[in-house]
Amino acid sequence: MPVCNASRYLKKSIKSVLNQSFRAFELIICDDGSTDGSYEIAKQYQKEDSRIRLLRNSQNWGVARTRNKILAAAVGKYIAPHDADDIMLAGRLAKGVEVLDRNPDIGVVFGHAITVEEKNRKEIRIAYARKVLSDRQDKITISGRVETYTKFPHGSATFRTKLVREAGGYLEHLKVGEDEDLFRRLWEKTNFYAINQIFYIYRIHSKSLTVKHGNL
Template identity: 40%
Template sequence: MIKHKPPLISIVMPAYNAEKTIEESIQSVLSQTCDCWELIIINDASTDCTADLVCRYKKMDSRIVVLTNPINSGVSYSRKRGVDSASGNWIAFLDSDDLWTADKLEKQMELLKNDEADLFFTGSSFIKADGTPYSWIMQIPNRITYRQLLKQNIISNSSVLVRKELLQKHMVEGDHMHEDFACWLGCLRDGAVVQGINQPLLIYRVSATSKSGNKIKAAKMNWNTYRSVGLSAFESAYYMIWYCIRGIKKYRNLK
């Protein structure tokens, strides 16, 4: 087993019945040109071969940590458990079906050295469930405000690198809403500086079974997110209009 220096970045990867995609996701972490990380995989009581696969990788690399939930507890609980056990001062998230380009962490680390931002995120390219790429690339701004984010959550969870202390202050649990969206809103409202890298360093897998793939469920979760951060029904309805408009544009790009 290869041993490495203590991590600066803790990568949190929840996994539930992810045997078809998780190896590719893990390999995209192992291929990073920046090596000051640990990968915390939370097996959420999977019933397929996920446990065997992640344990095999754990034996290969000492930077990989595997936690197992005794019962299926949901993605928000699993993410929080991973963050609470993290050794690094910075947290990155990667879902068990998404991928990173090899220079994702390195480019964020370069900015980290010269920027006072508290949270970094990147642009995204997209692939179908079978790995076939879409032509569309999601562009992002260098900076974003609280009000701008309310109109569209352009901070893809699997692209984020965030200070652990800030994350733990605003992290919430709840699979009835987009808990990551609620967290980013809380960070911005608290005065955090958020820096975007307008490059597709995240490769996002579009799946019909995911939360974002189910359009009606995703809309309900978006409404619940607005209400959870204190928006009135009127304000929530206003921003839901923006959500629908932006969602239609995104759907057309991913047809």
């Protein structure tokens, strides 16, 4: 979990991870130069839950480089990215681990996500790969490519850590879109597994990277 000045949302975000039914995980939080008390909030949660590992950058590195620092520190065989202002919904970790444990040829598991706009609480479901997936099926393995690449919800995905490292992690020169870039590279290397369930809530607000860089 990269954190930069997310004190307003951080408590709920951390709780959404700690409350997952799958318990055998480490939550790596890396503070990326926060000045609003975010680090202190994370430190308090670390004192209360031994599953939390807390890292800190001496200055702001940017989200891609911070994600790579977390990736390098991870010891688990799977990694599930999560952002400090978002919410992880029930079952996300359990389902991801279940599929990856059962299917060694699968490298990425993902589900649905929704966005919640801060101004009016409007919810918008993020569609994924509609040309490939059928709504009539609950779980579908994607083993080929699509002519037009469709964005996958990064926050709903669980990856094999080894594959992400072999792909080179996140490209650090990208200020935004580092997640989609990683998906494109992994698409060339492994099979994707889709679960027809909402796993993640993206919070869109004035300080989010998506808004800052005009990516909506």
